[in-house]
Amino acid sequence: xxxxxxxxxxxxxxxxxxxxxxxxxxxxxxxxxxxxxxxxxxxxxxxxxxxxxxxxxxxxxxxxxxxxxxxxxxxxxxxxxxxxxxxxxxxxxxxxxxxxxxxxxxxxxxxxxxxxxxxxxxxxxxxxxxxxxxxxxxxxxxxxxxxxxxxxxxxxxxxxxxxxxxxxxxxxxxxxxxxxxxxxxxxxxxxxxxxxxxxxxxxxxxxxxxxxxxxxxxxxxxxxxxxxxxxxxxxxxxxxxxxxxxxxxxxxxxxxxxxxxxxxxxxxxxxxxxxxxxxxxxxxxxxxxxxxxxxxxxxxxxxxxxxxxxxxxxxxxxxxxxxxxxxxxxxxxxxxxxxxxxxxxxxxxxxxxxxxxxxxxxxxxxxxxxxxxxxxxxxxxxxxxxxxxxxxxxxxxxxxxxxxxxxxxxxxxxxxxxxxxxxxxxxxxxxxxxxxxxxxxxxxxxxxxxxxxxxxxxxxxxxxxxxxxxxxxxxxxxxxxxxxxxxxxxxxxxxxxxxxxxxxxxxxxxxxxxxxxxxxxxxxxxxxxxxxxxxxxxxxxxxxxxxxxxxxxxxxxxxxxxxxxxxxxxxxxxxxxxxxxxxxxxxxxxxxxxxxxxxxxxxxxxxxxxxxxxxxxxxxxxxxxxxxxxxxxxxxxxxxxxxxxxxxxxxxxxxxxxxxxxxxxxxxxxxxxxxxxxxxxxxxxxxxxxxxxxxxxxxxxxxxxxxxxxxxxxxxxxxxxxxxxxxxxxx
Amino acid sequence: xxxxxxxxxxxxxxxxxxxxxxxxxxxxxxxxxxxxxxxxxxxxxxxxxxxxxxxxxxxxxxxxxxx
Numbered sequence: 001x002x003x004x005x006x007x008x009x010x011x012x013x014x015x016x017x018x019x020x021x022x023x024x025x026x027x028x029x030x031x032x033x034x035x036x037x038x039x040x041x042x043x044x045x046x047x048x049x050x051x052x053x054x055x056x057x058x059x060x061x062x063x064x065x066x067x068x069x070x071x072x073x074x075x076x077x078x079x080x081x082x083x084x085x086x087x088x089x090x091x092x093x094x095x096x097x098x099x100x101x102x103x104x105x106x107x108x109x110x111x112x113x114x115x116x117x118x119x120x121x122x123x124x125x126x127x128x129x130x131x132x133x134x135x136x137x138x139x140x141x142x143x144x145x146x147x148x149x150x151x152x153x154x155x156x157x158x159x160x161x162x163x164x165x166x167x168x169x170x171x172x173x174x175x176x177x178x179x180x181x182x183x184x185x186x187x188x189x190x191x192x193x194x195x196x197x198x199x200x201x202x203x204x205x206x207x208x209x210x211x212x213x214x215x216x217x218x219x220x221x222x223x224x225x226x227x228x229x230x231x232x233x234x235x236x237x238x239x240x241x242x243x244x245x246x247x248x249x250x251x252x253x254x255x256x257x258x259x260x261x262x263x264x265x266x267x268x269x270x271x272x273x274x275x276x277x278x279x280x281x282x283x284x285x286x287x288x289x290x291x292x293x294x295x296x297x298x299x300x301x302x303x304x305x306x307x308x309x310x311x312x313x314x315x316x317x318x319x320x321x322x323x324x325x326x327x328x329x330x331x332x333x334x335x336x337x338x339x340x341x342x343x344x345x346x347x348x349x350x351x352x353x354x355x356x357x358x359x360x361x362x363x364x365x366x367x368x369x370x371x372x373x374x375x376x377x378x379x380x381x382x383x384x385x386x387x388x389x390x391x392x393x394x395x396x397x398x399x400x401x402x403x404x405x406x407x408x409x410x411x412x413x414x415x416x417x418x419x420x421x422x423x424x425x426x427x428x429x430x431x432x433x434x435x436x437x438x439x440x441x442x443x444x445x446x447x448x449x450x451x452x453x454x455x456x457x458x459x460x461x462x463x464x465x466x467x468x469x470x471x472x473x474x475x476x477x478x479x480x481x482x483x484x485x486x487x488x489x490x491x492x493x494x495x496x497x498x499x500x501x502x503x504x505x506x507x508x509x510x511x512x513x514x515x516x517x518x519x520x521x522x523x524x525x526x527x528x529x530x531x532x533x534x535x536x537x538x539x540x541x542x543x544x545x546x547x548x549x550x551x552x553x554x555x556x557x558x559x560x561x562x563x564x565x566x567x568x569x570x571x572x573x574x575x576x577x578x579x580x581x582x583x584x585x586x587x588x589x590x591x592x593x594x595x596x597x598x599x600x601x602x603x604x605x606x607x608x609x610x611x612x613x614x615x616x617x618x619x620x621x622x623x624x625x626x627x628x629x630x631x632x633x634x635x636x637x638x639x640x641x642x643x644x645x646x647x648x649x650x651x652x653x654x655x656x657x658x659x660x661x662x663x664x665x666x667x668x669x670x671x672x673x674x675x676x677x678x679x680x681x682x683x684x685x686x687x688x689x690x691x692x693x694x695x696x697x698x699x700x701x702x703x704x705x706x707x708x709x710x711x712x713x714x715x716x717x718x719x720x721x722x723x724x725x726x727x728x729x730x731x
Numbered sequence: 732x733x734x735x736x737x738x739x740x741x742x743x744x745x746x747x748x749x750x751x752x753x754x755x756x757x758x759x760x761x762x763x764x765x766x767x768x769x770x771x772x773x774x775x776x777x778x779x780x781x782x783x784x785x786x787x788x789x790x791x792x793x794x795x796x797x798x
Contacts, residue, residue: 081781087784157777159777233782234778235778238778239766246761250757
């Protein structure tokens with residue numbers, strides 16, 4: 001008998017908690033997704049209620065499915081597998097509870113603040129600064145708990161799943177902190193520390209790596225644990241899984257700039273991002289093949305076991321979306337796909353297929369084990385599988401066609417060399433049947449989710465009266481007294497290197513290992529980001545570009561509050577069809593005062609980078625009040641409350657002060673911003689009234705919004721000798 | 732003088748390439764280490780770790796770290 005043998009138990013209660021949260025938030029996030037899908041198919045679903053309009057709910061949907069659904073799913077699998085892989089109970093039950101309740105509170109805070117319009121306007125980083133601080137605190141608690149467990153482990157070798165967890169935990173912390181640095185201008189308002197190109201670069205370094213280290217590496221960790229468990233055989237090639245890991249760590253972090261092709265980002269950064277994205281194809285497919293081949297000789301089981309069915313389709317979806325990602329990062333493909341629904345289809349292949357199905361498979365495998373009973377119904381799980389798979393197929397087929405259709409219509413020229421579809425709304429109308437098809441596909445997926453919930457409930461009800469806490473015995477890990485003896489006397493330097501004792505040593509030293517991963521991530525990030533931030537020649541300044549006036553700044557904040565950037569880009573690419581449609585392409589120097597940048601990533605409506613002066617002031621008032629009164633088939637939500645809500649003039653000073661702290665030269669607005677804003681509002685309201693509009697708008701939010709829209713993209717025209725007249729009849 | 736002026740004057744642009752090459756070398760070293768044939772048995776053992784926990788109360792003698 002081993003004298004070091006210890007008896008201990010695993011904490012499965014925390015796993016059960018996270019599992020239920022995964023289901024609840026998953027359902028909520030998907031229902032919000034269904035609502036916004038309906039809003040795109042028919043704008044009446046916006047109901048003219050401010051906190052239910054598309055621009056405010058879209059970030060709620062993305063945050064809910066990423067951080068609430070996928071986040072809780074990762075924690076479920078991580079708490080279950082970490083304890084077993086390390087043969088140790090979690091370091092601290094209190095930290096586990098703090099992590100669980102803290103994370104759920106953050107989700108509730110997000111669900112309350114996003115519909116109210118509190119947002120930082122950066123995709124997947126919309127939550128305002130107090131919530132960001134809470135996220136950092138909870139994440140650190142999770143990290144302490146996780147690394148504490150590693151320190152007390154009874155299994156020397158860290159299985160590859162744990163490597164993926166370590167990389168995820170460390171990198172998400174780094175990404176979250178750097179992208180959210182901002183100057184507060186009140187409890188629920190802040191301005192990004194960075195502006196324009198730099199903010200865009202930082203945001204998409206974050207955005208891309210959030211996909212990588214929140215939706216990919218944690219779930220790969222889960223795959224490398226739960227797939228072998230469900231198939232009851234080791235992973236096809238452990239060696240390949242290690243290569244998979246290191247390639248992702250080395251490559252992913254450089255790939256972010258592919259979100260900014262043809263924008264005002266320096267070209268070298270964009271090309272670098274493209275190259276590393278294309279290289280990512282190899283490890284991703286290596287990983288997919290590794291997962292699928294784990295089932296070699298066990299394919300018969302796939303026919304019988306819904307868990308394996310979910311896993312097989314999930315891993316296939318991982319392969320599909322990671323094939324498509326590098327393809328989309330190629331500049332010429334990106335020129336067609338960017339700003340269209342193609343990207344939406346791409347992310348849903350990944351989210352619904354990879355993250356969703358892997359989560360479902362994992363939970364079906366966990367349910368009988370965690371509740372110490374049988375799964376209520378294998379047949380219902382099969383039904384869930386087919387509904388989900390069919391739902392995904394309908395969803396992505398519809399939205400791929402929508403993306404290609406719109407991309408091709410935008411760039412179509414007729415035989416006279418003019419845009420074939422100059423009216424933007426024409427390109428939107430063509431998509432509506434596909435938007436309805438998406439509603440059907442999404443509904444099927446949600447129907448599967450409801451059946452899933454029923455199965456969870458019935459399994460839970462058949463649990464024993466008291467759940468036993470699994471007791472385990474394992475020998476204590478004795479410190480290595482002496483270094484590992486060399487396997488064979490190395491003949492040469494090369495021989496010693498190739499014995500790879502150094503890599504083996506790393507794998508046993510989690511601290512060193514974590515430091516190495518962090519260094520790899522940080523060095524790559526710094527060398528990619530620093531040049532854009534600090535080398536001035538990358539962002540040539542334009543003398544005529546001036547800061548927004550206090551009223552325009554207030555209007556910009558309303559534009560952010562309503563989430564206009566979710567549908568309207570402000571970045572005209574130097575492509576002929578774009579300059580024909582929208583005007584002169586956007587320059588890096590134009591957004592130097594944009595804290596945060598509002599370039600956008602999707603054009604559900606037209607680009608607004610040169611919107612200023614295109615239409616009369618009254619046009620904007622009427623259009624915001626009721627878009628369909630101006631453009632009959634528009635799918636834009638109406639914003640009637642902007643005509644009745646009073647603008648907070650006194651709060652403008654605080655906003656101007658925060659901007660000034662960021663180095664924006666505000667001049668005399670520093671002392672009398674509200675007065676300047678009132679003066680500009682009075683003139684603008686008079687002009688609206690003179691054009692035949694309603695009187696008395698000078699104190700309303702709408703004047704600030706119109707002032708901002710009329711300013712957009714006009715600065716560079718000031719140096720042009722003769723400003724071009726607004727094209728009549730343009731969308 | 733702003734930080735960006737100092738950084739611009741320092742001429743650090745070339746270091747990005749240096750970092751890239753160092754990265755490539757480090758990655759190459761890892762690939763060689765991972766593919767080293769001497770590790771086969773160790774990997775076989777490691778790949779079975781997830782399958783080890785289904786016998787919760789059956790103690791196992793440690794096999795040690797050397798393969």
